[in-house]
Amino acid sequence: MHSMIDPFGRHISYLRISVTDRCDFRCVYCMAEDMTFLPKSDVLSLEEMDRLCSAFVEQGVSKLRLTGGEPLVRRNIMWLIERLGRHLDSGKLKELTLTTNGSQLSKYAHDLYKAGVRRLNVSLDTLDPDKFHSITRWGKLDKVMAGLEDAKSAGLQVKINAVALKGVNDTELHDMVAWCGREGFDLTFIEVMPMGEIGDEARLDQYWPLSMVRAELAKRWTLHESDYTTGGPARFSTVEETGQKIGFITPMTHNFCESCNRVRLTCTGTLYMCLGQEDAADLRQPLRASDDDDQLIAAIHEAISRKPKGHDFIIDRRRGAKSTVRHMSVTGG
Numbered sequence: 001m002h003s004m005i006d007p008f009g010r011h012i013s014y015l016r017i018s019v020t021d022r023c024d025f026r027c028v029y030c031m032a033e034d035m036t037f038l039p040k041s042d043v044l045s046l047e048e049m050d051r052l053c054s055a056f057v058e059q060g061v062s063k064l065r066l067t068g069g070e071p072l073v074r075r076n077i078m079w080l081i082e083r084l085g086r087h088l089d090s091g092k093l094k095e096l097t098l099t100t101n102g103s104q105l106s107k108y109a110h111d112l113y114k115a116g117v118r119r120l121n122v123s124l125d126t127l128d129p130d131k132f133h134s135i136t137r138w139g140k141l142d143k144v145m146a147g148l149e150d151a152k153s154a155g156l157q158v159k160i161n162a163v164a165l166k167g168v169n170d171t172e173l174h175d176m177v178a179w180c181g182r183e184g185f186d187l188t189f190i191e192v193m194p195m196g197e198i199g200d201e202a203r204l205d206q207y208w209p210l211s212m213v214r215a216e217l218a219k220r221w222t223l224h225e226s227d228y229t230t231g232g233p234a235r236f237s238t239v240e241e242t243g244q245k246i247g248f249i250t251p252m253t254h255n256f257c258e259s260c261n262r263v264r265l266t267c268t269g270t271l272y273m274c275l276g277q278e279d280a281a282d283l284r285q286p287l288r289a290s291d292d293d294d295q296l297i298a299a300i301h302e303a304i305s306r307k308p309k310g311h312d313f314i315i316d317r318r319r320g321a322k323s324t325v326r327h328m329s330v331t332g333g
């Protein structure tokens with residue numbers, strides 16, 4: 001069994017792959033309304049994505065997450081998901097999962113379950129249809145809600161990811177906790193990160209540190225620190241009243257790099273070893289250079305040997321929102 005260990009002794013066992021940079025939403029913290037997307041010819045074919053993911057699985061990746069853009073708007077995406085399912089059958093892959101905005105779940109929930117997907121992260125920041133529309137610009141809440149129902153009935157376990165946005169969903173925290181409790185969904189709050197040029201929205205105005213979210217939650221719920229982990233960067237608390245876990249992902253205020261086990265692949269085959277650093281490796285070239293995987297595998301190991309110790313995000317209040325220039329839809333969050 002192969003494995004990938006970086007210079008800081010971290011086992012790289014988790015690959016997130018953005019299968020498209022396109023999306024049917026235009027969330028204000030993620031995209032500008034008039035995004036220019038990559039030409040199709042730059043984007044890896046689904047066959048190439050299968051080859052790349054499979055090479056990572058052979059090198060010790062046991063968890064694969066498809067993201068985007070919106071993964072479920074990529075044409076024929078079920079072909080890739082079904083193909084990747086063979087690594088679940090072989091036992092090499094422990095988990096195949098997706099992060100989605102939920103807009104296409106009614107169409108795909110049952111097929112996803114059949115392909116071996118058991119858990120989904122669904123991004124949803126508000127339960128209010130008007131706010132939902134103003135955050136996502138193009139999204140319809142009722143469609144996502146119907147998709148969530150279908151995911152449940154297909155047997156998929158759902159975790160809701162909510163970006164904490166000051167002045168937007170700060171009045172809804174308690175409703176979201178209660179709703180997730182009723183629906184049996186886990187819930188994770190994410191701090192807004194400075195990624196990409198996103199238009200006019202004042203990023204500093206949206207920034208709401210999760211320490212404050214936590215303090216707000218504690219007014220209504222009894223939170224107990226928990227050592228529960230999903231292998232990701234979230235820290236969890238248990239809500240005494242509902243028994244539910246709430247996760248907090250705090251890239252801005254906490255160093256979550258020590259236990260980082262992941263790398264991220266864009267839909268053009270660029271591997272980012274850290275979400276907050278520019279250093280990257282082009283895997284498309286070695287992928288296309290030859291039909292066997294030797295060069296590709298060498299390039300993967302070379303990239304892992306460059307994985308940095310940590311990120312350096314900053315929101316600088318004097319200079320405004322200095323950001324990592326990539327959009328989140330490129331690396332998929």
Ligand code: SAM
Nearest residue numbers: 029030068069070099100101123192193328333
């Ligand atoms: N379209 C899918 C979705 O929305 O779930 C997958 C891709 S999306 C880029 C992945 C996650 O990144 C979503 O949960 C989204 O809320 C989050 N995200 C996007 N931009 C962000 C930002 N600037 N700060 C924090 N989270 C962000």
Ligand code: SF4
Nearest residue numbers: 023025027030069101
């Ligand atoms: Fe699309 Fe997800 Fe970005 Fe929203 S967060 S615009 S749904 S990629």
